[in-house]
Amino acid sequence: MEFIEFKNIFKVYKNGVSALADVNLTIARGEFVFIIGQSGSGKSTLTKLLYREEKPTKGTVNVGGINVGKLKNGNVYKLRRKIGVVFQDFKLLPKLNVYENIAYPLESYGMKSSEIRVKVLKALERVGLKDKIRSYPNQLSGGEQQRVCIARAIVNEPKLIICDEPTGDLDPKMSKEIMKVIENINKELGSTIIMATHDKEIVNRMKKRVICLHNGVVVSDKKKGSYTQNENV
Amino acid sequence: MRMFRIIGKSIKDAFKSVFRNFSLSMASISCTAVTLILVAIALLITYNVRSITQDIEDVLTIVVFVDTKATAGDVENLKNDINFLSNVDGKKTIYNTQEEIVDSLKKDESMKEILEILNDAPIQSTFVISVKDVKKLTDTAKEIEKMDFVNYVKYGENLVNKIVSMFDVVKNACIVAVVALILVTAFLISNTIKITIFSRRQEINIMRLVGTSNIVIKMPFLIEGFVLGVIGSLVPVLLTIYGYTFLFDFVGGKLFTDLIVLVKPNEIIYLTSLVIVIVGGIVGMFGSTRAVRKYLKV
Ligand SMILES: Nc1ncnc2c1ncn2[C@@H]1O[C@H](COP(=O)(O)OP(=O)(O)OP(=O)(O)O)[C@@H](O)[C@H]1O
Ligand SMILES: [Mg+2]
Numbered sequence: 001m002e003f004i005e006f007k008n009i010f011k012v013y014k015n016g017v018s019a020l021a022d023v024n025l026t027i028a029r030g031e032f033v034f035i036i037g038q039s040g041s042g043k044s045t046l047t048k049l050l051y052r053e054e055k056p057t058k059g060t061v062n063v064g065g066i067n068v069g070k071l072k073n074g075n076v077y078k079l080r081r082k083i084g085v086v087f088q089d090f091k092l093l094p095k096l097n098v099y100e101n102i103a104y105p106l107e108s109y110g111m112k113s114s115e116i117r118v119k120v121l122k123a124l125e126r127v128g129l130k131d132k133i134r135s136y137p138n139q140l141s142g143g144e145q146q147r148v149c150i151a152r153a154i155v156n157e158p159k160l161i162i163c164d165e166p167t168g169d170l171d172p173k174m175s176k177e178i179m180k181v182i183e184n185i186n187k188e189l190g191s192t193i194i195m196a197t198h199d200k201e202i203v204n205r206m207k208k209r210v211i212c213l214h215n216g217v218v219v220s221d222k223k224k225g226s227y228t229q230n231e232n233v
Numbered sequence: 234m235r236m237f238r239i240i241g242k243s244i245k246d247a248f249k250s251v252f253r254n255f256s257l258s259m260a261s262i263s264c265t266a267v268t269l270i271l272v273a274i275a276l277l278i279t280y281n282v283r284s285i286t287q288d289i290e291d292v293l294t295i296v297v298f299v300d301t302k303a304t305a306g307d308v309e310n311l312k313n314d315i316n317f318l319s320n321v322d323g324k325k326t327i328y329n330t331q332e333e334i335v336d337s338l339k340k341d342e343s344m345k346e347i348l349e350i351l352n353d354a355p356i357q358s359t360f361v362i363s364v365k366d367v368k369k370l371t372d373t374a375k376e377i378e379k380m381d382f383v384n385y386v387k388y389g390e391n392l393v394n395k396i397v398s399m400f401d402v403v404k405n406a407c408i409v410a411v412v413a414l415i416l417v418t419a420f421l422i423s424n425t426i427k428i429t430i431f432s433r434r435q436e437i438n439i440m441r442l443v444g445t446s447n448i449v450i451k452m453p454f455l456i457e458g459f460v461l462g463v464i465g466s467l468v469p470v471l472l473t474i475y476g477y478t479f480l481f482d483f484v485g486g487k488l489f490t491d492l493i494v495l496v497k498p499n500e501i502i503y504l505t506s507l508v509i510v511i512v513g514g515i516v517g518m519f520g521s522t523r524a525v526r527k528y529l530k531v
Contacts, residue, residue: 053442073447073530080444091439108445110238152443 001065002026003192004050004160009059011045011216019045020216023059027194029159032186034203035196036227037213043196044088046213047162050194051083052076063160081109084153088164088196090145092137092152098124099133102152123151126181142169150178154185161185163195167202175202200227240452247456251464254429258461261425265465265517268418269509273473275407275414276505282404284496289397290367295374295388297360301331303382308358311382315360320373325363331356357384367397415516418465422458422520430454430524437528447529454521462517463510470506477502 004027011020019042027033035043048054049061052068061068066079092101102123106116124130127147137145146169153161163182167175179202186193197203203210203226210225211218251258297315299308308328316323334356364373374388430437440450478498487494 051442077441077444077446080442083444085442087442091442093436093439095436104440105443105445107238107242108440108443108449113238 001062003029003031003064004194005060005062006046006049007060007062009046009049009061010057011042011049011054012057018216020049020056023216023218025211025218025221027192030186030190030192032183032193032206032208033195034206034208034210034225035194035213036198036203036210039198041213042216043213044164045216047085047164047194047196050160050162051080051085081105081156082158082160084156084158084161084191086146086150086153086161086163086166088168090137090149092145092148094137097134097136098129098140098148101137101148102155105152106156119155120151123155126154126184127151128177143171143174146170147174147178150181154181157185157189158191159189160192161194163193163197165197166195167197167199172201175199179206203227243449243452243456246453247460250429250453250457251460257425257428261421261461262465264421265418265462265513266468268414268421269466269469269513270472272411272414272418272512273469273505273509275411276508277473277477277501279404279407279411280501280505281496282400282407285493286367286397286400286404288494291363293364293367293370293388295360295362295364295370295377295386297362297377297386298384299358299360300382300384301357303358307382311380312360314380315362315377318373318376320364320366320369322363322365327361328358329361330358334359368401415512418462418513419516419520419523422461422465422517423523424520425461426454426458426521426524429457430528434528441529450529451522451525454525455518458517458519458521458524459514460517462513462515462520465517466510466513469509469513473505473509474498474502477505 004025006023006025009020009023010018012018023046035046037043045054049056049068050063052071055069060070063079064082068079071079093104096104099120102120103116106119107113121130124133127150129144129147129151132140132144135144137148140148146166150163150166153163161182166182167178170178182193182195183206185191207224207226210220210222210227212220212225297311299311303311312326312328315321316326362373362377364370370388374386377383378386437450441447481495481498484495486497
């Protein structure tokens with residue numbers, strides 16, 4: 001069985017919007033995959049199924065042998081601890097500062113604070129935010145918040161990292177650096193990376209697998225894809 | 234170790250939250266305090282009524298005067314018949330023979346003369362009977378009166394009977410009130426925490442998404458409920474301790490007559506206080522579990 005499997009996935013939201021239709025995909029351990037497509041094509045929905053923020057209306061999603069849709073509410077946290085997520089809307093805790101936000105998941109798992117400190121500082125260093133350690137989310141720019149979110153996703157060095165538009169609020173230089181961080185984690189730790197993005201330049205430069213969605217349907221899936229070939233979909 | 238860290242942090246969070254939402258917390262603490270004061274009053278009344286009823290029941294006996302013609306065998310039969318009645322507490326039935334009564338009277342100097350005067354007047358043997366249910370005292374007495382070799386019976390006044398029945402009603406009403414008030418308290422605390430939770434549902438959602446387990450998310454709210462309940466019980470506890478002692482001294486420890494003696498403060502105020510604190514804390518936690526449940530499903 002592959003690391004990640006989408007089998008005949010349909011997703012219809014409560015308001016009747018059909019976000020995904022008959023999606024079939026497999027992703028291997030350690031793979032680096034881009035998901036591209038127009039706004040509203042279902043990229044975020046597809047990633048949300050992986051950590052069960054949404055459940056499929058039909059079909060099964062398997063992550064590391066776990067049938068995600070069947071997971072009980074009380075056990076979902078076990079899955080989420082193995083996945084780092086860079087959310088499109090950051091989802092930082094407003095009352096915690098940068099350090100505390102990144103440390104929060106580890107703290108809630110009950111890790112020792114000395115151990116947490118080492119990990120958080122390392123993650124902060126990777127995203128280049130060491131000088132903002134005591135700032136609160138509302139004191140940060142969009143790009144800085146995004147980097148905090150990235151730091152939180154990688155702090156526990158998870159085997160699966162899901163990034164939803166991780167460079168949406170970054171300038172080209174910072175985008176490049178962040179992509180390097182994520183690529184390094186992919187190479188050093190062998191983490192699987194799934195990244196939804198609109199950033200043509202990054203997709204074209206990285207020469208990774210590219211899955212293109214259109215109206216909730218997979219319209220192309222290329223091993224060393226680029227944005228241009230899908231541009232007119 | 235891990236659990237200690239999580240609980241320690243939860244306690245800190247809970248106190249932070251109580252102070253952050255100070256006005257709301259105060260509102261629920263005062264409501265809780267008011268209901269717990271009523272619970273305390275109801276408890277104190279219940280204790281007192283139970284003790285007073287007990288006192289009255291203990292002094293309420295049926296005295297049976299046995300015919301002087303009765304032989305030892307007749308008396309034995311009569312005793313068995315009496316103890317056979319379902320309302321008679323057989324273990325407490327006391328038989329005083331003619332001679333015993335005379336002896337005990339003789340011990341008293343002033344009675345000696347009277348006895349000499351009475352000399353030949355018949356002194357009858359008696360049974361002193363305690364009943365299990367004072368409300369049926371009259372019926373039991375009448376049944377005994379019909380038995381052979383019973384000259385006549387004497388038993389407690391009807392008025393005392395009525396007081397005891399009335400106290401029974403008061404006691405039951407108090408128990409119902411206590412249960413109802415506890416439910417009201419749970420509801421109040423549950424609502425307060427619902428509001429704190431509602432304003433934090435976004436945070437809870439984020440915590441869930443980064444892999445925090447439900448119990449860890451719930452803990453601060455549980456502790457918050459506990460803290461609210463315990464703080465809410467402080468004023469009722471003080472009122473119980475000082476208020477009851479004051480009232481007890483004020484009325485001199487009894488109501489209307491010497492027959493109705495109140496329970497001494499030392500015997501009940503600490504137990505009542507403990508019950509109030511425990512009720513406050515448990516009800517607070519119960520209220521908060523109810524409030525959190527809905528937000529842990531994402
Ligand atoms: N919670 C929701 N309830 C109802 N409809 C939703 C919900 N989330 C998404 N949708 C709808 O589902 C479709 C797919 O949305 P999705 O967020 O997956 O798109 P996307 O590809 O991530 O877009 P973008 O590039 O703008 O982030 C859209 O039509 C959207 O309106
Ligand atoms: Mg999206």
